[in-house]
Amino acid sequence: MGKKLKRVVAASAATALGLALAACGGDSNDGDGGSGNNNAEPGQAGGELNYLQHFLFEAADPQRIYYGVQLANWRRTVYRGLTAFPMSEDPKVSNTPVADLATDTGTMTDGGKTWAFTLKDGVKWEDGSDITCEDVQYGASRPFANDVITGGPNYTLSYIDVPQKADGTSTYPGPYKATPEQQKQFEDAVSCDGKTITFRFNKPWVDFNAAIAGLMMVDPYKKSADKGDKSKWNVLSNGPYKFVGGKFDQAKGGTLVRNENYDPATDDPEQLRLALPDQINWKVNDSDTAGETFNDQLIEDSPDVQNAITTARLAPQQLLKVQSGEPKERYTNVVSPYTDYLVVNAKTVTDPKVRRAIGLSADINGFIKALGGELVSEPADSIINPGVTGYKPNPAWADRNLDGDIEAAKALLQEAGVNGKVKLKVAYQKSPTYDKAFSVLQESWNKAGFDVTLDGQGATYYDVLASPDKDIDIAWAGWGADWPSVMTVLPPLFDSRPNISATSCNNDYGCYESDAFNKLIDEAANAASVEEQIAKLQEADALLGEDVGYIPLDNQKFNWMHGSKVTGFTTTAASSSYPELGLIGVKQ
Template sequence: MFKYRKRVFAATAAVALAASLAACGGSDSDGDGTSSAPTSDEKGGTLNYYIFAPIEHLDPQRVYVGRDITNLSRTVYRTLVAFPVSDDPEVANTPVPDLATDTGTSEEGGKSWSFTVKDGVKWEDGQPITCEDFKYGASRVFATDVITGGPNYILSYLDIPKDDTGLPAYKGPYTGEGQELFDKAVTCDGNTITYHFNKPWPDFPLAIAGLHMMDPYRQDKDNGDKSNFQIFSNGPYKLEGSWDKATGGTLVRNENYDESTDSPELRAALPDSIVFDIGQTTETIYDRLIQDSGDDQYAITSQSVPPPYYNQIEGPVADRSVNVDSPYVYYLLPYFRSEVMKDPAVRQALAVSTNADAYVAAIGGDKAAGVAESIVSPAVVGYQENPAFSGSNSGDPEAAKQILDDAGVQTPVKITYTYPSSETNDKAAAALKDTWDQAGFEVTLDGLGDTYYDVIQKPTKDSDVIWGGWGADWPSAITVTAPLFDSRPNLTQNSDGQDYGAYDSDEFNALVDEAQNASDLDAQTAALQEADALLGEDYAYIPLTITKFYMLYGSKVTNYTTTPASNGYPDLGAIGVES
């Protein structure tokens, strides 16, 4: 059995900064995701899910936002093993069989894992899900020029030789280059799939349950990049019609889903339909949820309460609120392809003049977030305060100005700061700009109002400093610093992957290799802590905050929960509505 204390997912939504605000009192939640919502196992009705910014990926191999990973897991995408719905973290963080008959068999000290696909599981068109579907799904991750933006762990772990670029010699199913190498690394024997790794992966079932990169995919349904907003379901729901990136879509019941092959601990599938309503501002969403009339009584949201609305969350309204810890760390990234940011003195001056205290105040004060001392969350094994950021949190413009003067840098240093725009985020960006400008920078604020991560992943972006957010895929720093800064699987011709700042360090990559090949947890932790310290010395990132979520739901919503397995967001595996 594979367990850990507090599981968190990778990546937060592009607008999560605006949505990461803590309760100021009045919530019935004790921080574990439970609420005072009525409980019911009644099926039927329509649940409305209000989201501000467009969802960037519905393709299982590309989705890498915690909210979306969970939503898709509970509704349309099943995988080999999954995390159950539970208020008990010990239960919620222990994978159970989903499409597989058990939680897997490991050999060779964790370098080989086998799973057998259940009989009777089907796609939405009634065809059976096969071992070959799982094999094809994994193969898509290797098409780094097409399937961009998703988790790429298997590029480093699967036992496939590397080419001169440091990437696997297998280039994915669209070109077929190196196909024979992939066929040796992933094999099918009847309905049993076996993955062969080049290093131990003892917690591989956690990676399967926490991400969609190992999901099955039908080859005849694959349209490459055009599949990004298509859903071909094997879960209790399917997409009705098409998905509109700007406005959302509706999930309805999948008639070829067999409830007997699933478990209610994974998916209660209570509503008859789930409407994803995209595009309303956070303020509009909360005007509607507070008023609680009509369809809004049957609504939930991924947005957190904006600070100006805090005083409205009281009395009966507060009874419909939750206050949960967020696993996410928000941070800044100097863009190493930017000419100005190639100068280490400029990066250091930027860090020294960053006013994290003012940033926290702008997003709602100490009830909204605390200042981070590392890109690694304190809840993660291997956490330590990064020495580079252990000083004042209020920024020191004079010290930063002196750093620039000593290095002979001509001021003002013109920089562009790219971040996801919202009313709250714009205020937070202005707070950062204030002390940066005092330090000798001339800052242009570049707030993006549409999609975000798909923009900052482009190597051609016109940025100098970039906002980012991240939560560990499972509670080890190996799922934070390695996927964010290991240039080898990230930096390709068409994408910067999760390495948004295009950081490229052989010394750091060697420490990642040391951690991934470590014989025990202590040795792995030591290598990862050294790697984080190196990131601090290079000012490869600047930590900002650790946040909380403060959310409201409609009065006709039942079983409202945000268990650890749903990373602080509403869990569609449990939630229903009164009908």
């Protein structure tokens, strides 16, 4: 996802109970190998569900949505796409797109440069009008107006085959400012023929149907309903629910009721959206204590939250309360789609042996214990999350000593000809929990022959990390895949060409540069199949391990509570390991 999104991912991770983002991926297994569904009773139809949200969305406009939980939940309720990810608890199934508004998952030709989809008959907006090919075409045009449609994913801007400027940006300014010639150029690249829409790209996009299942960047949008930025909080539904008043209130939420113009015969409810409650009361409270308060109420099963689920993870101090007794029956622990890692500044720590010594001496088990233990995180062996298609342990980190191999690190430093202590400044987003966790790493690094200074930073953390001249040797970061593809992990983080300039390293926080790595990324981008692409990306990840382009830390875990009247509670890879709203019901 976009850089802004990743900053929020990382910021929330530092609190160990904040908001996690990104679109897809994630492992749907719970901490003891179960499904993550601790409520054996199946979801029931009817009644009202309360959805308790402890943070603010940034938009209700489909082309501007970039929160993973919002993408997942609104795909189940108000916004259908050409394709979607199913609600299976099997990650392999839920990471495989299926048809939604389209009759199938698309026809790929020209080595992945062309994709065609045909709309189903009978799909309608909440106002009763038909969803047309032109609606999809118009929706796909809106992200190009990135001075108006801000904050959302922008992948299509570099793929759709419209003329580009010398710097690689599009000459098409979006539908609001385009000249007739510019609009024609776009409509030649994204063209309609009856109910069939064809996307023509300037390079292969072999998993485009997965990308649009996870992100809403080419979702249909009705031109006559578009008021530009004034449409930011409007919702014209094509799903089983609609918002009362056609709007979502950023600070308060909204009420979802049945959409009478939704026809389940055009859908696959069993796979994509059971839409069990008659009404969903979306309640937003973004106060500093809201999340903890929600979960205190859920632990006690207070009467007004017995029919409730929440976006708020249990705080570490609440976890002990739900490990036994009745609350345990309503508690779920699940691996999230988000992985934390360290990058070593390639400009200040130039010797790969020294970088490897940093990685080998890190006390990962102690770090995780300080975060809150196995209920909060598990050790990572790659920057690629286990829920992402194409994941495999990075050979460089698969068998390391998770307690920290001090002697191996000392030997590497000796091989590197190091005399005396190696001074290192380590940056992370400051919080009481992360202060403790990084003190553990500091201790193990110092034992190995380093002299480590900790530099906990505040809200401008990622601005500092992006600087090519930063006074930082090691930095913490977090990432989650936009859809379950390694292409949404390795290239945005380590391809130096779009990242590094005279003034910024952008998402390549260690300012890592490798022609060999970039070559593998190009080969993956031009692969003729997903399988070929995965093989090239796995090779690229192995190269990063050899170069110590990153040091994996942990895969975050989510801890969820729900009320006693909630039925069918589970999480899936398709729900970003948040509660799977498409399967959840309430007792009457």
